[in-house]
Amino acid sequence: MISTKGRYALRVMIDLAEHKDQGYVPLKDIAERQQISKKYLEIIVRDLVSAKLITGVSGKRGGYKLTRDPDDYAVGEIIETMEGSLSPVACLACEVNECPRQEGCQTLPLWSEYDTMVHDFFYGKKLVDLLK
């Protein structure tokens, strides 16, 4: 299951993409439009900022904006930023599979195939594809 963090983050990114002509967009506006608690969104945008997907500026006329063009964001990288990893099983989430059962594991091929499918799906979708 994709948690609220991942889903809200995607909605924030869409909102920023739709208002990218308006300079820095205050979180208050996003929270109101998206009907999400501003306090909770603070946690989410903090992660988006530290992943350099967006930038923030304090003070009057401050807010957030995208660091790239909307067609330059894969949906997968936004979700992975929030959820940690798209992998369906722990043994595929790390770089190296350390599972002692991996040779002869009868379920590993299934998880690998699934992993690839999910990865390709979310990295094939771009932020710009979600704009109306």
Add this chain to the structure above:
Amino acid sequence: MISTKGRYALRVMIDLAEHKDQGYVPLKDIAERQQISKKYLEIIVRDLVSAKLITGVSGKRGGYKLTRDPDDYAVGEIIETMEGSLSPVACLACEVNECPRQEGCQTLPLWSEYDTMVHDFFYGKKLVDLLK
């Protein structure tokens, strides 16, 4: 992420499929072969039994066995039995989507497409496909 319950359940089902000629298979044997705590497996097989995917018989020469042929189980139904739902987001997990934002939700089509893809993947795979 697929939890250990779903993954272990799949391995139990595979184990039962591979030993389906030996009548009822005791959980002790499965636990030893699969290197999983028997106590923990008890929780898992209980769910499999109540979903009627397997049956159990007590006493000497008792154990568990499949209720159908291995080509008659979709991997998806095994996982869904343990995990509850394969749906990526809460609003798609129930029969009726009750989300007030669903009209005009810009992310819903993405989740729907993903949901369908995952569902088709896991229901396309059969238990027999996982046997060596």
Add this chain to the structure above:
DNA sequence: TTATTACCTATTGACATGGTAGGCAAATAG
């Protein structure tokens, strides 16, 4: 009748989820 096996209830510690609360720091409009 005894060993074997399933089946039942309860408990645990660790962690994740989905938030809330309050205050400090930076920047700018006036």
Add this chain to the structure above:
DNA sequence: CTATTTGCCTACCATGTCAATAGGTAATAA
């Protein structure tokens, strides 16, 4: 220079899930 706006930071909390463990009772066959 000051007031206001806005981001940013730390801490806290209630609830639930995960991954087990523990100890017992009931059924069954040799």
